[in-house]
Amino acid sequence: MTRSYDPHAIEEKWQAAWDAAGLYSVSEDASKPKKYVLEMFPYPSGDIHMGHVRNYSIGDVVARYFTMRGMSVLHPIGWDAFGLPAENAAIKSNSHPGTWTYANIEKQTASFKRMGFSYDWSRKVVTCDEDYYRWGQWIFIKFWERGLVERKSSPVNWCPSCKTVLANEQVVGDGVCWRCKSVVHKRELEQYFLKITEYAQELLDDLDELPGWPDRVKAMQANWIGRSEGAEVDFTLCDESGEPSDRTITVFTTRPDTLFGCSFFLLAPEHPLVREFVAGTEYEAAVMDVVKAAEMESAIDRSSADKVKRGAFTGRYVINPVNGEKVPIWVSDYVLMEYGTGAVMAVPSGDQRDFDFARTYGLPIPPVVLADEDPLLAELADVRERVMHEVPWETAFAGDGVMVQSGEFTGMRGGKASEGMQAVTDWLAARGQGRSSINFRLRDWLISRQRYWGNPIPAIHCPVCGLVPVPEDQLPVVLPTNVDVTKGETLADHPEFYETTCPTCGGAARRETDTMDTFTCSSWYYLRYCDARNDAAIWDTDKTDYWMPVDQYIGGIEHAILHLLYSRFFTKVFRDMGLVTFAEPFTNLLTQGMVKLDGATMSKSRGNVVAPEEIIAKYGADTLRAYILFMAPPDKDLEWSNDGLDGMWRFLGRAWRYIAEVAEESASGAASVADATDPASKLLRRERHRVVGKVSDDVERFQFNTALSAMMELLNTAMDYRREVPADQRDTALERDVAETLTLLLAPYVPHMAEELWLEVFGKPESVHLESWPAWDPAAAASDEVEYPVQVNGKVRDRLTIAASASEDAVREAALALPKIVENIEGKTVRKVLVVPGKLVSIVVG
RNA sequence: GCCCGGGUGGCGGAACAGGCAGACGCGCCGGUCUCAAAAACCGGUGGCCGAAAGGUCGUGCGGGUUCGAUUCCCGCCCCGGGCACCA
Secondary structure (H helix, E strand, O other), X not given: OOOOOOHHHHHHHHHHHHHHHOOOOOOOOOOOOEEEEEEOOOOOOOOOOHHHHHHHHHHHHHHHXXXXXXXXXEOOOEEOOOOHHHHHHHHHHOOOHHHHHHHHHHHHHHHHHHHOOOOOHHHOEEOOOHHHHHHHHHHHHHHHHOOOEEEEEEEEEEEOOOOEEEOHHHEEOOOEEOOOOOEOEEEEEEEEEEOHHHHHHHHHHHHHHOOEOOHHHHHHHHHHHOEEEEEEEEXXXXXXXXXXXXXXXXXXXXXXXXXXXXXEEEEOOOOHHHHHHHOOOOOHHHHHHHHHHHHHOOHHHHOOOOOXXXXXXXXXXXXXXOOOOEEEEXXXXXXXXXXXXXXXXXXXXXXXXHHHHHHHHOOOOOOOEEOOOOOHHHHHOOOOOXXXXXXXXXXXXXXXXXXXXXXXXXXXXXXXXXXXXXXXXHHHHHOOOEEEEEEEOOOOEEOEEOOOOOEEOOEEEEOOOEEEEOOHHHOOOOOOOOOOHHHOOOHHHOHHHHEEEOOOOOOEEEEOXXXXXXXXXXXXXXXXXXXXXXXXXXXXXXXXXXXXXEOEEEEEHHHOOHHHHHHHHHHHHHHHHOOOOOOOOEOEEEEEOOEEEOOEEOXXXXXXXXXXXXXXXXXXXXXXXXXXXXXXXXXXXXXOOOOOHHHHHHHHHHHHHHHHHHHHHHHOOOOOOOOOOOHHHHHHHHHHHHHXXXXXXXXXXXXXXXXXXXXXXXXXXXXXXXHHOOHHHOOHHHHHHHHHHHHHHHOOOOHHHHHHHHHHHOOOOOOHHHOOOOXXXXXXXXXXXXXXXXXXXXXXXXXXXXXXXXXXXXXXXXXXXXXXXXHXXXXXXXXXXXXXXXXXXXXXXX
């Protein structure tokens, strides 16, 4: 008697067997095409959640599929193990971040094995292991040698809850910390930066080289990099009488064509010249009010667009280079020190912010670029001198138009990328008072963190030699284990760590006590997987050449900018160092949607969690894997519901029963009709080929939901066949083929069940996961008869079943002869009869 | 404001290149089995009209192209996401 499907009796058995056999270990194999399938490695947060189940199930199906297609597949796993949650947890539980981290890694390892994922465990990397983070320090030193490390003072993001600084990318939403969602403040601090801005243009350009990335992610990165074309313009400082000094202030503008409309000049409150200008003057009090107010504000308030712009006159002036006009310098909080030069030429007629400011403080608003349909154009079309100082508008005009009141440029086209813009820039350049310029919104990456559980920055502060790198042969700087975070300690509390000698002069020096942003650890782990156990080098370039780039990367959309931008940057630097031979690390990217419950992301703090372990305990891992893939296409958000689990359970139970029955029957050599040609056998044979083709196509475009539904269709057809065709008339060879094929198709989705069927029920000698993907013949999937819907004026009135080989004329005639069609076209003129071969017949009558 | 997605039955979703809208599954309804229930299995299931045959409406809204539009074009609405006082 056939056993029924019992996942609890088989899953752990096969997990142990695969582990013991090292079934998923791979090495470079020049005889096969390679595939590198990678899911973003997890932070060891404790229990796995549904987001993990989804992410890693997707990757597992893809990896297993490519393996069955005969590829050499690298499918590794590891842990992004440095980071703040470990410190917070250690403080809470009065232990050590390392203890917590390694315990969680163990727990998650068990969970991943319980899910049956096909990882090559021999390549595991854990970023807080010394043999991993030492290479992170090595990278830092190499970046330093290339001039890509800078320690500088600047206004930086401070998270008061994490008690550390953050990179710009790590401030999300309305100015909150990406990790803890606290409101971030600006502080002036000296910190370490990696000069990602040196690669801004390439990071932007190469997005076009990534057709395998979602447009959404590329748009987000392009947005973030924020390239603006324009010009720098030098304004000369002058005194009240207009007498020029020898000092200039440079601004960046995207609209040099509007320069004649500059009626005031602005400095950011943090601009170093502000204090100098107003010290001891009658303007000092008002200006310093603006400066102080800006300092007090959080990043959110400061950048809120609908806020009233605060400002004050400094008592100073600059000269507008195009018309020699004396322009007053104001201070305003809407000018940002971090962007451009911290100084702005204000053109209120062409910029809404300047417009608002001018209206608030009664400053002139001379028009310089007019829309083609603007009534003012009649009056000003040929006016070169400034005769109008105020516009009758309620908003600024920032579009393309005609330049007026603009000296020799009057009459030219103005606007972004306009002739006027180029002409003014050229004019300035010829006089040395300006030049074309490109500005990026992207800032350098702030990587130092004032926390313990991270990779120590390998630098030494020497009172004589300044800041010096730790020499390569003294790496790694080992993270000491005796730091007690429960007492709020960091490396700065441990003299035995920071007291050292200068590697250059040998004098007493202080070791850096900041650690690196965890995103530095995750920016190169995918390369280390290629050669994870290498003690002598970060990796062997032959190995990265074989495996890289990652063919399929899979992870959450939340890293659209963060991790994915940083990794692209690292890869480009490694290329420039000669460490790799490609410029982009991830050829194809799949950003899987979030798993939600009641419309919100599942999270422990919200208390809306469905634990994967509970589902596994009831249904087994295979049902969970298949179900989460069946619920929705992988890139869409998924609203979790237990309701469909029973459906997947029933499907697997039915598939088991069908396959087991057929296997036993064919083993017992029951009666058979060979190559049966009755309609039911022909249908089943067609379905077998159609479904293999469909499932293959679907996995390649990640439509796991429709792949599974196609398998259900095949099973439905196969079971109908068994029910409807008497036993002695069945084509048992065909049934056996269908049962084996179904097992192979199921293998990537439900690896335990497929393995049990393959080895124990069919009695095959070798694991199903080493089998070849079933072949299919598109010709065998085609029917020898087709059914044409026949439309009359766009409405289906009847159906015509006819031989697939029938000519168009034959189809047309047969369609027109159908009784219902005759009825419908009676008394009308047939104007047109369209036959779309294999699709439909469309008759137009009038 | 700018830039990306998305809107299809009671629900999750399908329709790959303009060709039968709603595959597959859930749920629901009816049935078989059972003393009964659960499980399992079989059948039905977009709305409206109709006893049925059949008709008719229907993919966010309004137009357009086409023999034919969920699909292409134009103009909107709504939802989600990114950027945003970036000069």
